[in-house]
Amino acid sequence: MTRRLPWVLTSVILLVGLAVVSAAALRLGAAESTSEIVMSIRAPRVVMALVVGMGLAVAGVLLQGSLRNPLADPALVGISAGAALGAVIAAAVGATFGTFATGGAATVGAGIAMVIVVWAATRDGRPEIVTLLLSGVAVAAFAAAVVSVIVSLSPSAGVRSLSFWTSGSLALATWEGAVTVAVFTVAGLAVAATVVGSLDVLALGDRDAAAAGINVAGVRYRALAAVVLLIGAGVAAVGVIAFVGLVVPHMMRIIIGPRTGPLVVVSGLAGALLLLIADTAARLAFGPFELPVGAVTALVGAPVFFLLLWRTRVSQGGWA
Numbered sequence: 001m002t003r004r005l006p007w008v009l010t011s012v013i014l015l016v017g018l019a020v021v022s023a024a025a026l027r028l029g030a031a032e033s034t035s036e037i038v039m040s041i042r043a044p045r046v047v048m049a050l051v052v053g054m055g056l057a058v059a060g061v062l063l064q065g066s067l068r069n070p071l072a073d074p075a076l077v078g079i080s081a082g083a084a085l086g087a088v089i090a091a092a093v094g095a096t097f098g099t100f101a102t103g104g105a106a107t108v109g110a111g112i113a114m115v116i117v118v119w120a121a122t123r124d125g126r127p128e129i130v131t132l133l134l135s136g137v138a139v140a141a142f143a144a145a146v147v148s149v150i151v152s153l154s155p156s157a158g159v160r161s162l163s164f165w166t167s168g169s170l171a172l173a174t175w176e177g178a179v180t181v182a183v184f185t186v187a188g189l190a191v192a193a194t195v196v197g198s199l200d201v202l203a204l205g206d207r208d209a210a211a212a213g214i215n216v217a218g219v220r221y222r223a224l225a226a227v228v229l230l231i232g233a234g235v236a237a238v239g240v241i242a243f244v245g246l247v248v249p250h251m252m253r254i255i256i257g258p259r260t261g262p263l264v265v266v267s268g269l270a271g272a273l274l275l276l277i278a279d280t281a282a283r284l285a286f287g288p289f290e291l292p293v294g295a296v297t298a299l300v301g302a303p304v305f306f307l308l309l310w311r312t313r314v315s316q317g318g319w320a
Contacts (some may be wrong), residue, residue: 005255007262014269021044021273025280029287036254046174048181049279049293050272052238055230057186057271060245061264062165062192062230065199067118067127070312071248071305074110074231075242077132078139085143085236090236092154098177098237103184107232113139114224128208129312162187168241168294170279177237188229192264194221199260243301244271250308 025046028035056074062070063072075078087102095101117139122133198219202209206216248261248271256266275293278300283289 003265004257007256007259007266008036010093011269014266014273017273018050018269018276019169021146021276021280021293025276028284036093044175044178045170045173045279046276047097047175048170048238049179049276051178051182051185052170052241053244053272053275054140054268055181055188055234056244056275057248057267058189058192058264059230060271061249061260061267062223062227063198063245064193064249064293065203065260066195066220067132068203069127069129069132071129071133071246071308073243073246073305074227075240076137076246076305078113078117078143079110079136079227080235080242081140081143082116083107083110084240085109085147086112086232088150088238092150096174097281098180100180100183100234102231103180106145106236107184107228108233109143110235111225113143113230114181116164118224133223141242148191156256160162167292168239168297169282169290169292170238170251171283171290173238173279181233181237184229188226189268191226191229195219195226196261196264203258219269239292241275243305244275245295246308247301247304248274250304 026038026042029042038050059074059079059245060072063074063077064070083106087097087106089109090095090105091100095105115219117132118127120135120138121127123131196207198214201214202216202219204212209216209219249267252263252267252270256262275297278296279293282293282296284292
């Protein structure tokens with residue numbers, strides 16, 4: 001049997017890591033570390049990385065638990081693409097990225113994408129693993145096509161200059177944007193807190209969970225609503241960042257075990273740390289040039305996804 005760390009000890013270790021990496025991220029950079037640069041440019045970027053990373057990781061825990069799908073990730077199942085489309089539509093009619101207007105529009109877009117994907121993938125009351133991924137691919141492709149059309153036709157220079165945003169970047173993080181994302185993230189965490197205990201029972205299967213007195217549909221819908229709140233505003237502010245919601249929950253399950261409550265706490269901290277490390281590396285590795293942070297997370301996440309896909313296929317006895 002694999003020996004696991006207590007989740008409280010793991011949380012303390014992650015908090016220390018967050019403090020160390022945050023301090024380094026504030027001090028390191030191509031420009032001199034004046035108080036103005038630190039407080040106006042680097043600090044909001046660090047805060048944005050923390051809240052977005054936390055939201056992505058917790059959303060991954062909730063998706064995987066509520067849909068009982070080990071491959072669920074907000075970007076892979078099309079939710080992030082729906083949020084991106086909502087944000088671009090809002091920007092095309094005059095809203096500014098990183099504000100409550102684009103955050104709200106992105107949340108609506110994420111919700112619509114969620115409804116479509118889950119509806120298309122559900123059979124006999126349960127979303128199927130492969131169909132969920134294929135539905136997510138279809139929704140993401142459609143949303144990306146519409147975004148391309150809007151970007152191409154929009155008279156707004158801000159909308160036309162979205163190449164950095166579509167790959168995921170924290171380069172334009174502001175205090176307003178960080179506060180906006182934090183508000184939506186806190187709301188999502190509050191909704192998530194109402195379902196974490198029930199998700200442990202839901203892991204036994206819908207029938208057994210219902211027999212134990214769990215309102216299966218209500219728990220699932222609240223978990224998915226929390227995912228929408230956790231993802232939408234973050235995508236509106238920094239773009240689509242894939243694989244954080246896939247990799248982090250699986251890593252933390254190995255370390256502390258599968259209980260949803262502790263897993264949400266530890267995954268949130270680990271997601272914040274992972275995205276902050278990835279963004280700091282993207283900013284410093286090839287200075288003065290900067291990589292999109294989405295590319296950095298994909299370099300790590302894509303191989304992990306292939307491994308999980310293979311393991312899930314083996315455990316299912318094949319999908320042919």
